[in-house]
Amino acid sequence: MACAPSIADHIIPAVSSAEDEEIVDLVVKGTIPSYALEEQVGDCKRAVRIRREALQRITRRSLQGLPLAGFGYGSILKQCCEMPVGYVQIPVGIAGPLLLDGFEYIVPTATTEGCIVASTNRGFKGIYASGGATSTILRDGMTRAPVVRFPSASRACHLKFFLDNPSNFQTLADEFNKGAMGMSMVSKGVENVLAYLQNEYSDMDIISISGNFCSDKKPAAINWIEGRGKLAVCDL
Structure with missing residues (x-):
């Protein structure tokens, strides 16, 4: 060796x-x-x-x-891959065209595994020959469940009422959307919201950015029941 x-x-x-x-x-x-x-x-x-x-x-x-x-x-920088020392080259193949919802797509695929692009391309050919596929997104969302602490249950309830009030949604959404997309960016968005809430609720202690109820990167019944990410239905 x-x-x-x-x-x-x-x-x-x-x-x-x-x-x-x-x-x-x-x-x-x-x-x-x-x-x-x-x-x-x-x-x-x-x-x-x-x-x-x-x-x-x-x-x-x-x-x-x-x-x-x-x-x-x-x-x-501050987006992904902290402390970089270089990058890795990965071959990119193309599959397609994929006929989906009336549009043709050429799909780039980065992989080092043989037959992946070829088998995907064969599937796309079958879909095209069948007249194309249609898609519907039934649900699209990811969750991050932080843990906070208040000196009393009544103060915690006050925060819950604030969060449940529809008139506050846009304010919280604006704070959250200072981040970007992806699970790591969801965490950054949650941090923005927590910082905003802490200005409004100075007696609130932030215990953890994730209280495990969001169950990121682990099997959990809540994800099986509620779903996670995109829930899509396609048919030919």
Whole structure:
């Protein structure tokens, strides 16, 4: 069994300046946290390069085979994939056209598994030959159930009445929609709402962003009963 290559087995490009070299040294020593590099240097790609070099020195392993250039690291800042050190190339195939609701779609599919694109494409051909499919979204939603605490049950009830009041929905929705889409962004939206509510209810303690009632990434009867994400019905 071959061992992982040592950093000495490859020529690793040095960081671009004496200042970057100093920052790399501080990251290796733990003086600057790796997660704070983007804020520290003010340049996402530079932060990735510094983090990558620090990681190579800490682990004494090369990251030469992991691409660095050619990716917009600013697009993922505070959105997804914290502390990046590169990116992975995945082949993208196309399947289609898919005739759905009267429109033709070419569907890009990123995968490293053989036959996935081919079998999907065969299915699309069958749907097209049958005259196309129609779709209906019956439900579309995800949940995040935070836990808060009040000094009394009556104060907790007051918050419930506030949340149940339809006239307050748009205000809460505006706070929530400062986030984006996806489960992680749902959490960010919930944090925005909690921050707003805490301004209105100063005696409210935020215990947890998730109280497990939302049952994210785990089997739960509530998800089987209520559904989760998109519930779609398609027919030919």
